[in-house]
Amino acid sequence: MPLPDSFTDSFASSGRGIPEATVARLPVYHRVLATMADAGTVTISSEELAAACGVTSAKLRKDLSYLGSYGTRGVGYDVAFLTYQIARELGLTNPWGVVVVGLGNLGRALVSYRGFATRGFTVVGLVDSHPDIVGTRVQVGDRQLSVRPPEELTDVVTESDAQIGVITTPGDFAQDVADRLVSAGVHSIVNFAPVVLNVPDSVEVRKVDLAVELQVLAFHEQRRRQPSGSVVTPLDAGRQVGVGSQGSDGKAMNA
Numbered sequence: 430m431p432l433p434d435s436f437t438d439s440f441a442s443s444g445r446g447i448p449e450a451t452v453a454r455l456p457v458y459h460r461v462l463a464t465m466a467d468a469g470t471v472t473i474s475s476e477e478l479a480a481a482c483g484v485t486s487a488k489l490r491k492d493l494s495y496l497g498s499y500g501t502r503g504v505g506y507d508v509a510f511l512t513y514q515i516a517r518e519l520g521l522t523n524p525w526g527v528v529v530v531g532l533g534n535l536g537r538a539l540v541s542y543r544g545f546a547t548r549g550f551t552v553v554g555l556v557d558s559h560p561d562i563v564g565t566r567v568q569v570g571d572r573q574l575s576v577r578p579p580e581e582l583t584d585v586v587t588e589s590d591a592q593i594g595v596i597t598t599p600g601d602f603a604q605d606v607a608d609r610l611v612s613a614g615v616h617s618i619v620n621f622a623p624v625v626l627n628v629p630d631s632v633e634v635r636k637v638d639l640a641v642e643l644q645v646l647a648f649h650e651q652r653r654r655q656p657s658g659s660v661v662t663p664l665d666a667g668r669q670v671g672v673g674s675q676g677s678d679g680k681a682m683n684a
Contacts, residue, residue, distance in 0.1 A: 447518075451492045455515055457482050458492070460548075462512040474505040521549030526590050528554035528615075530606045531597035532562050532576055535621060539595065540569055553589035556582050558602070579609060586613035593617045600624040607634075 461481045465473060479489040496514050500506040516522055527550050529536050540552055552569045555576045566573040577585050594610040596603050596618060603622035610618060611632055618634045620626055626634050
């Protein structure tokens, strides 16, 4: 969609100092808006968009104000234009090259996900250390990529111009992979391995830990099941996880 120069110029100078919480919500806004645009929606009110994104309308308007977009009173937001604005702020107007390290079940599932291409990302490199996997070809969208060994990771990054690394290896290998990615010039990493990576301050790491997310859900689920006003004592907590506690006489009491 062609954009007026005044809109483009004003937007190019906006987007500075956006809070991290707002940045985390922008991809949600973009996904919802893109879906609406595909469905033929032309304009949408802040209340409707906020409801579709699972936030309050006040929070939505505040977030979008950082982009310099306030919508039109009585009309709402132009869906196509706002989608473009957010995509530009997120850096999605040009595709980003992604190299995936670790072609186990999770890695292959990520590689086969077709949503990456429609959201500004292209898988351009595959790396794995298993001898049965190295050298095989994997279907990625409408093309095939050859799986390369870790020793060739720098070459993969250089040849494909990959800017983002995705680690889906077991935890024992994740730090070595991260070191190789950093040495190859990658400054953005998504880490699915259950470890904390040690990287330079100039490298951005986004950790995705499904076990942690499940534990958070378990916490809230437990809270919902507890009677109102009840308090979990240390002894109760020990019994819930099946560990021993100390009795008043100092002897261990098994749950």
